[in-house]
Amino acid sequence: MFNLLVTGEENAWSGKMYSLPKERCVRSSEYTPKAIAERLGTFSIEAIEELRSFPSLFTYEGFNEPPLLGWLTNIKERSNNIVLEFKIEQVNPWIDATQFRAMAPVLDIVGWESSRTHWAVKEVALIEELKPYDIILPVGPSGIVPIASPDRIEFDVAFSFPGESRPYVEAVLKKLKQLIPQATIFYDFDFQAFLARPGLDVYLANIYRNRSKLLVVFLSSDYQRKQWCGVEWRVIREAIFKREHDRVMLIKTDNGDVEGILATDGYIDASRHSPHELAYFIYQRIQEFKQQSSMPNQ
Known part of the structure; x- marks a missing residue:
């Protein structure tokens, strides 16, 4: 599985922290499979730990730029928002915007999803879909250890x-x-x-x-x-x-x-x-x- 994060906010992924409305995060109404949304959209300690273990694609609405690859290093639930701390990885080789748009159906990115700010979890083996481009995913950020029983x-x-x-x-x-x-x-x-x-x-x-x-x-x-x-x-x-x-x-x-x-x-x-x-x-x-x-x- 992997996290897909889409935003219309310019330069949102140039920093280390971003906030999304809670109703747009890991919901079946926001392009996440229902079973996954019910399990991980609770943002329990166990759900947060699992979400942090997934590689993440950070994108901008329209998919006119190449996606960025990285990891969610921290997830904080607030009254109306989810605050995300993240780390972007430098990957070489990597896909360009045209390749990413062509891959969208394979990555289960459908409909108007590219035009809406949201966070979805995709039940897709990202490493497998990137193999034709000779891309190897880097290891997750150091310091992340399991905290769930x-x-x-x-x-x-x-x-x-x-x-x-x-x-x-x-x-x-x-x-x-x-x-x-x-x-x-x-x-x-x-x-x-x-x-x-x-x-x-x-x-x-x-x-x-x-x-x-x-x-x-x-x-x-x-x-x-x-x-x-x-x-x-x-x-x-x-x-x-x-x-x-x-x-x-x-x-x-x-x-x-x-x-x-x-x-x-x-x-x-x-x-x-x-x-x-x-x-x-x-x-x-x-x-x-x-x-x-x-x-x-x-």
């Missing part, structure tokens, strides 16, 4: 790994966040404040069982002997038992055996792939989930 987030992917694999996992995570800045990823170090609690085993089981779509497992001899990996592995094995095979992605970081893994189970050999390549493999699986969720029920 993980038991209230719907994660695109959750990682399960032993501490010994952390350097490799963090390299994969960094690349994955570059590929899809808007993805929600459960990585323990991003949520340490919420994991410091009694009954963590039950809490984690809920995240892996009920709050995460794709479960990425970094298997190794260390994984087999770690107690917390055992907690997560029980939930993952339950998903396999239920034949929810699309939810599980197996990655081997060494030749160690893990109980429950059979010779007929498919996996990726991490020793043969860079973190960047592995991040792209995970990206492919996440995109498959998104495509399935967008398809009408048969």
